[in-house]
Amino acid sequence: MPEIAGEGVAMSDPRVVAVRVAxxxxxxxxxxxxxxxxxDERRATAxxxxxxxxxxxxxxLWMxxxxxxxxxxxxxxxxxxxxPTQQSQYFQEEMSRLAALHPELTSDQLTELAGRYVSPPWVAPHSCGGAVDVTLASPDGTELDIGYRINTAPPRPGEMSFLDAHALPExxxxxxxxxxAAMTHGGWIPHWYESWHFEIGTRFAALMSDLDKSVYGVIADPHAESLGLSD
Structure with missing residues (x-):
């Protein structure tokens, strides 16, 4: 991987946005x-x-x-x-939350900050179908402790990161x-800020792998028409 893979690169980073999609x-x-x-059923939808x-x-993933x-x-x-509509909602909610906490920040600064934990909809890896959120379980399916609950705010900055796990219990x-180790064995690219999140084929994954293009772009909800929704 290139040296950039050791940095805290947000999904809103201009280098991610600049990656070509094919x-x-x-x-x-x-x-x-x-x-x-x-x-896991916590994100189950109709x-x-x-x-x-x-x-x-x-x-x-099977690997x-x-x-x-x-x-x-x-x-x-x-x-x-x-x-994408759901991703847009999440991102706008995070922008609003951060704007209330940091009224001094510009729109660009808020976008960069929000993009650390919620991807901007125009580059969102989940909306490309190329990202997974996973955690670890015992053979009977019981969730194991990896230092957080997925999608919860960390008590301390960096606590959800693979690069800053030294303060966790052994x-x-x-x-x-x-x-x-398991996910990288399968070829998945980890996200610096969220140690449950992995990608392949996305803009972020391409940047982390020093590739000149991504093979997965944002795609419409396959059920949008039947639900009367528009992306």
């Missing part, structure tokens, strides 16, 4: 149809889009799952695809690093 056209498929994976992923990434099974652990898949730190 979408390969792979469809979304549902992990619900594959009993090899343990699906249309089940949260369990959908680009078809070319199923084998990559990580097999790595963990060989060590007496499993993945819990929390969220994959996220519709068991939580070991679990976190096992998750990292």
């Amino acid at each position: 979408d390969c056209g792979e469809p979304l498929v549902s992990l619900r149809d594959d009993d090899r994976f343990l699906i 249309t089940e889009t949260f369990a959908m992923i680009r078809s070319g990434l199923v084998d990559q 990580a799952e097999k790595y963990l099974r060989e060590r007496g652990r499993r993945l819990r898949v929390v969220e994959c695809y996220r519709p 068991e939580a730190r070991a679990n976190r690093m096992l998750l990292l």
Whole structure:
């Protein structure tokens, strides 16, 4: 990986935005149809889009799952695809929250800060179908401690990062690093700010891998028309 992979690069970083997109056209498929994976229900939706992923990434996720099974652990898949309208809502909510806390910041500064934890909708890896949020589980599916609950604010800055896990209890730190080892074994690129989040084929992943283009761009919600929604 290039040296940039050791930096705290936000999804809103201009270097991420600048990566060219050449979408390969792979469809979304549902992990619900594959009993090899343990699906966490906390992000379940009526249309089940949260369990959908680009078809070319199923084998990559299975590589990580097999790595963990060989060590007496499993993945819990929390969220994959996220519709652009939902991503826009999350991002605007985060912008509003930060604007109230930091009225002195400019719009660009707020966008950069918000982009550390919530991707801007125009580059959002979940809305590309190329990102997964996962955590670690025992063989019976019980979630294990990796130092946080997914999508919760950390008590201290950097606590959710792989690069700043030294303050965690030994068991939580070991679990976190096992998750990292499994996912990178499967070819997944970790996100510096969120140690549950991994990507392949996205703009962020391309930047971290020193590639000149991404193969997954933002795609519309496959259920949007039937629900009367517009992305």
